[in-house]
Amino acid sequence: MNSEKITKYILFSASLLILIIAGGMVYSLIRGAMPAFDFFGWKFIFSTHWDPTQGHEQYGALPFIAGTLFTSFLALLIALPMAFSTSLFVAEYFRKKRIAVVLSTFVDLLAGVPSIVYGLWGFYTLRPFIVELGLSPQGFGIFTSGLILAIMIIPYATSLSTEIITMVPNELKEAAYSLGATRMEVIFNVIVPNARSGIIASYILAFGRALGETMAVTMLIGNSNNIPNGLFGTGNTMASVIANQFAEASGLQLSSLIAIGLLLFAITALINAFGKYIIKKLAAR
Amino acid sequence: MNQNIIQINQPILSIQNLSVAYDKDKLAVKDVTAGIKKNAITAIMGPSGCGKTTLLRAINRMHELYPNITTTGQIKLYDENIYDMSTIKLRRKVGMVFQRPNPFPTLSIYDNVIAGYKLNGIRLKRSERDEVVETSLRNVALWEEVKNSLHKKGNFLSGGQQQRLCIARALAFKPEVILLDEPTSALDPIATAKIEDLLIDLKESYTIVLVTHNMSQAARISDNAMYMYLGELIEYDETTRIFTNPQNVSTQNYITGRFG
Amino acid sequence: MKNTDLIENERNVFVNDHQKVRNFKNKLLLVVVVLFSALTAFPIILIVGNLLVKGYHQINLAFFTQVPPDTFTAMMAKSSGQIIPGGIVNGITGTILMVGFASLIAIPFGIMIGIYLYEKKDARYANFVRNITDVLQGVPSIVIGLITYLWVVISITKGYSALAGSISLSIMMLPLIIRSTEETMKMIPPTLKEAAVALGTPYHKVIFKVLIPSSLGGLMTGILISISRILGETAPLLLTALGNPAVNWKLSQPTSSVPLLIWQFYNDPNMVSLIFSSSLFLMGFVLTLNLISKRIAAKRSIQ
Ligand SMILES: Nc1ncnc2c1ncn2[C@@H]1O[C@H](COP(=O)(O)OP(=O)(O)O)[C@@H](O)[C@H]1O
Numbered sequence: 056m057n058s059e060k061i062t063k064y065i066l067f068s069a070s071l072l073i074l075i076i077a078g079g080m081v082y083s084l085i086r087g088a089m090p091a092f093d094f095f096g097w098k099f100i101f102s103t104h105w106d107p108t109q110g111h112e113q114y115g116a117l118p119f120i121a122g123t124l125f126t127s128f129l130a131l132l133i134a135l136p137m138a139f140s141t142s143l144f145v146a147e148y149f150r151k152k153r154i155a156v157v158l159s160t161f162v163d164l165l166a167g168v169p170s171i172v173y174g175l176w177g178f179y180t181l182r183p184f185i186v187e188l189g190l191s192p193q194g195f196g197i198f199t200s201g202l203i204l205a206i207m208i209i210p211y212a213t214s215l216s217t218e219i220i221t222m223v224p225n226e227l228k229e230a231a232y233s234l235g236a237t238r239m240e241v242i243f244n245v246i247v248p249n250a251r252s253g254i255i256a257s258y259i260l261a262f263g264r265a266l267g268e269t270m271a272v273t274m275l276i277g278n279s280n281n282i283p284n285g286l287f288g289t290g291n292t293m294a295s296v297i298a299n300q301f302a303e304a305s306g307l308q309l310s311s312l313i314a315i316g317l318l319l320f321a322i323t324a325l326i327n328a329f330g331k332y333i334i335k336k337l338a339a340r
Numbered sequence: 341m342n343q344n345i346i347q348i349n350q351p352i353l354s355i356q357n358l359s360v361a362y363d364k365d366k367l368a369v370k371d372v373t374a375g376i377k378k379n380a381i382t383a384i385m386g387p388s389g390c391g392k393t394t395l396l397r398a399i400n401r402m403h404e405l406y407p408n409i410t411t412t413g414q415i416k417l418y419d420e421n422i423y424d425m426s427t428i429k430l431r432r433k434v435g436m437v438f439q440r441p442n443p444f445p446t447l448s449i450y451d452n453v454i455a456g457y458k459l460n461g462i463r464l465k466r467s468e469r470d471e472v473v474e475t476s477l478r479n480v481a482l483w484e485e486v487k488n489s490l491h492k493k494g495n496f497l498s499g500g501q502q503q504r505l506c507i508a509r510a511l512a513f514k515p516e517v518i519l520l521d522e523p524t525s526a527l528d529p530i531a532t533a534k535i536e537d538l539l540i541d542l543k544e545s546y547t548i549v550l551v552t553h554n555m556s557q558a559a560r561i562s563d564n565a566m567y568m569y570l571g572e573l574i575e576y577d578e579t580t581r582i583f584t585n586p587q588n589v590s591t592q593n594y595i596t597g598r599f600g
Numbered sequence: 601m602k603n604t605d606l607i608e609n610e611r612n613v614f615v616n617d618h619q620k621v622r623n624f625k626n627k628l629l630l631v632v633v634v635l636f637s638a639l640t641a642f643p644i645i646l647i648v649g650n651l652l653v654k655g656y657h658q659i660n661l662a663f664f665t666q667v668p669p670d671t672f673t674a675m676m677a678k679s680s681g682q683i684i685p686g687g688i689v690n691g692i693t694g695t696i697l698m699v700g701f702a703s704l705i706a707i708p709f710g711i712m713i714g715i716y717l718y719e720k721k722d723a724r725y726a727n728f729v730r731n732i733t734d735v736l737q738g739v740p741s742i743v744i745g746l747i748t749y750l751w752v753v754i755s756i757t758k759g760y761s762a763l764a765g766s767i768s769l770s771i772m773m774l775p776l777i778i779r780s781t782e783e784t785m786k787m788i789p790p791t792l793k794e795a796a797v798a799l800g801t802p803y804h805k806v807i808f809k810v811l812i813p814s815s816l817g818g819l820m821t822g823i824l825i826s827i828s829r830i831l832g833e834t835a836p837l838l839l840t841a842l843g844n845p846a847v848n849w850k851l852s853q854p855t856s857s858v859p860l861l862i863w864q865f866y867n868d869p870n871m872v873s874l875i876f877s878s879s880l881f882l883m884g885f886v887l888t889l890n891l892i893s894k895r896i897a898a899k900r901s902i903q
């Protein structure tokens with residue numbers, strides 16, 4: 056064998072690592088989750104009862120699925136106007152201006168803040184504020200977590216949509232201006248329709264981020280094993296229940312946590328694949 | 341420099357001492373004064389980079405979209421200073437067609453034609469809309485070609501058809517003046533001839549200002565012609581005269597093809 | 601002529617299409633956009649400011665050279681109004697150990713796979729690998745922690761270990777490095793490579809003499825960004841490295857890290873002021889790395 060072939064062979068073998076990791080991940084999660092699914096069947100997903108007390112152990116994941124979806128949707132809802140405005144600020148209103156560079160740098164920095172630091176800030180600054188406003192007695196819960204999550208995902212929602220908005224051809228905007236449109240009308244009738252799928256994809260990817268965020272949510276959601284009752288109710292997300300209960304878990308409880316990990320893996324993979332699919336279709340256009 | 345600039349009686353547009361600068365002191369149009377005749381085709385010619393586009397875009401205040409561009413001087417539409425009008429009103433009266441066809445890719449052919457109404461939030465009845473679309477497309481001789489695919493997106497159209505669609509879009513709004521910036525430069529000769537015929541038909545009801553760096557086009561279809569060089573208006577005369585008896589050496593050189 | 605008259609008539613009916621309302625809405629949107637944008641920038645200022653104010657006075661020499669005090673010592677210091685003695689050296693060394701080892705795995709493999717994908721561009725298998733890499737990049741860090749727990753903690757080191765922590769971090773780094781390598785290599789002018797190939801240069805030399813040197817800046821950016829991403833990771837380490845009150849350099853032993861220490865301090869009311877100092881330190885480090893990598897990236901795009 057010549058050296059060329061050897062090099063190519065080495066590179067190819069390296070690429071197998073990715074498949075091994077991904078395949079192994081799915082395999083190990085399924086195997087680890089088997090006892091829980093064997094024991095509870097489909098009830099594992101639809102039961103609202105999670106009780107680790109020795110003797111009458113019972114595990115249902117619905118409260119955490121609900122908690123994850125509630126917090127993530129809330130985060131998306133809050134992040135949407137912020138991210139959309141920021142993209143317009145950077146890519147349209149103040150394009151290429153110094154102030155736009157400053158704002159993008161701030162947003163980049165936001166992406167660099169570790170999850171645990173967000174959690175601390177949420178705990179020591181945001182939570183007391185929410186208590187003071189009288190929104191909830193302890194300040195923990197869906198709302199506080201959703202708000203922090205929103206801040207955390209803004210950079211993800213912003214960066215791609217900014218790029219896409221920048222790419223809307225100038226000639227289309229000028230065509231609309233020449234017909235008498237105001238800037239607002241150009242934004243909503245030309246920029247948004249032309250950048251639509253990219254903007255949507257960036258929000259989907261941001262949502263995917265929110266689903267799996269762990270530390271900040273763990274510190275703020277209140278950690279109760281029930282379906283959150285309302286905006287200020289406490290709960291747990293799939294990620295936070297794993298972080299919280301993993302250390303003491305064994306046996307059926309551990310298997311149930313792994314099963315939740317499997318569900319979380321599946322949901323985020325689907326959401327991400329969907330977002331990436333839209334982006335790829337966009338790139339092919 | 342001996343300039344030769346004709347006076348236009350009762351011009352629809354009068355440009356007075358117009359200068360346009362990109363960035364600080366990069367003057368692209370220098371102190372241009374000229375009137376535009378109503379219901380006629382006025383051509384603006386000159387070598388590439390002489391400021392034709394810049395002059396044309398000043399007429400519907402396109403330059404205001406870019407903060408680095410400064411415009412001085414005056415332009416009047418009839419007796420009204422365009423800088424005192426709202427851009428909404430001005431652009432209603434002065435439509436524009438760009439060098440490269442730019443139909444809205446997210447809209448159907450039908451919606452492209454009435455885009456002006458939609459953008460300006462003007463609601464028309466279904467029947468009115470249909471009529472506007474049909475008349476405008478007939479005006480640009482596109483109706484027969486697209487009447488069966490009105491609700492499809494326009495991206496299957498040829499370049500020439502797209503450009504005619506863009507003219508229809510400008511016409512749909514019934515402006516007084518239509519500004520066209522080298523509308524045929526991206527088209528083949530047959531499509532070009534179609535658009536030229538169309539412009540001649542249109543001048544009956546519209547005033548047309550046409551930027552072209554194609555001299556024979558200017559000679560074929562324009563009534564009056566301007567010749568610009570390095571941002572200045574060098575010569576402005578009736579087309580037949582400017583081509584047969586140019587007064588300025590620079591114009592002469594350009595017309596005889598010695599440069600440009 | 602009739603047509604002309606018709607048009608004249610229509611022109612004269614100039615519909616005053618709510619110009620004032622439209623202009624008002626137009627301005628309103630600008631105000632809203634500026635307002636929301638300012639609101640977006642606000643948290644980072646608050647967070648950094650908050651950490652600076654609350655964290656700076658604990659940062660001294662001991663902070664970098666000593667391990668944290670026990671909770672009793674901390675309580676005594678706190679009640680007498682002094683700063684808490686000790687530091688986070690076990691966290692710093694743990695972070696160095698685990699991030700270093702993770703990089704040692706992820707960087708070479710990431711670059712190799714990136715080069716492979718760059719070479720194969722449109723091949724079906726390469727596309728599959730690319731998609732799987734994207735999926736891997738989106739896997740929540742806690743799930744990666746779970747997996748590494750099953751793979752390493754249970755099976756290899758039979759207990760929490762720095763090795764497990766490193767592996768979880770390297771799984772997080774890998775997709776980032778792969779994609780940045782491929783993206784960077786795509787920007788190399790193909791003529792550069794063709795010239796080398798035409799000269800009969802062996803392929804591994806093309807990689808080391810052409811591909812890697814001419815994309816060094818981009819590779820560096822990718823590496824720095826991926827390191828800055830994992831520096832602050834807490835969740836997977838909770839499930840793998842656990843923490844350690846003493847300095848540990850052994851891969852087989854439980855190890856602390858700066859974010860793990862923050863989590864530990866957070867759960868101990870006596871350690872509050874150490875939380876902010878550690879966070880300030882961690883964040884300063886991460887953000888600096890971020891800015892440096894952006895600087896490198898910007899410099900490269902200017903060239
Ligand atoms: N956006 C711009 N920024 C800076 N300079 C410009 C810009 N557009 C045009 N110019 C300059 O202004 C001069 C006139 O350009 P233009 O009006 O486009 O000429 P023409 O249409 O006659 O070819 C040229 O020197 C050109 O380089």
Ligand SMILES: [Mg+2]
Pocket residue numbers: 392393394
């Ligand atoms: Mg031009």
